Each structure stands twice: as C-alpha cells, then as structure tokens.
Amino acid sequence: MRMPCCTNQSSVPKAWQEFDDDGRMKDSNFRDRVVDVMEEFYKFTLVMREHADALVDRFSERKEVTQKGRLLTQAEKEKLKDEAAAEAAAAAVTGKK
Missing domain, CATH: 1.20.5 (Single alpha-helices involved in coiled-coils or other helix-helix interfaces)
Known part of the structure; x- marks a missing residue:
C-alpha cells in the first residue's frame, strides 16, 4: 500500500439518512464515531509524518533506479x-x- 495503515474504521448504515439538508452529518453516535476515527487519523499522520521517507523506502525501487x-x-x-x-x-x- 506504500503507507502505514491505521486499522481504525467506522461505517454508517443507511448513510443517506444521517445527513441534514445542508449536507452536514446529524448529531448521533455514528457522527461521534466518525469524528473519533478522523481525530485518530489526524494524530496518526502527525506522528508518522516525520518518518514517511523511511517507511516508503523500498529495496525493489532502489534496485530499479540503480539498474534503469x-x-x-x-x-x-x-x-x-x-x-x-x-x-x-x-x-x-x-x-x-
């Protein structure tokens, strides 16, 4: 996948019923869960950002650059x-x- 993966996820059954006329998600447990997941992704990104170059460095790509x-x-x-x-x-x- 070429990136670290955060395994937290959330689904919203019948999502079309969970939004108001302005397109905002209604206040509910589903919305709270989505916000929790997004906060976790944000924090995960902050922690991992400084290590991105090391985490996506691949032997096969270094080899291809050397050869081709x-x-x-x-x-x-x-x-x-x-x-x-x-x-x-x-x-x-x-x-x-």
Whole structure:
C-alpha cells in the first residue's frame, strides 16, 4: 500500500439518512464515531509524518533506479513484459531458446 495503515474504521448504515439538508452529518453516535476515527487519523499522520521517507523506502525501487536510472511507469513495465513474451514466442517458433 506504500503507507502505514491505521486499522481504525467506522461505517454508517443507511448513510443517506444521517445527513441534514445542508449536507452536514446529524448529531448521533455514528457522527461521534466518525469524528473519533478522523481525530485518530489526524494524530496518526502527525506522528508518522516525520518518518514517511523511511517507511516508503523500498529495496525493489532502489534496485530499479540503480539498474534503469529511474523508476519505470506501470505502462513501461507492461510494455517490457509484452516485448519479452513476444520475443520468447518468436524464439519458440524458430526453434531457438
């Protein structure tokens, strides 16, 4: 996921009934729970923010940058994979492995 995960969550059954005409959530236990979760996310973000670079640093990405000079996009990776598959298929047809 490329980010730390806070496991706290909340759901609001029949959410369309929990909002007033101005689009604000009505005062209820559901709203209190959503506020609790959002406060926790905010605090979690403050605590983790200073460590973000270390937490999203990946060996595989460092290796790719070393080998290719940069991170490839997913489209570029798919294209390389398709080209390799086409080369393998062509080699199989000609009898070369």
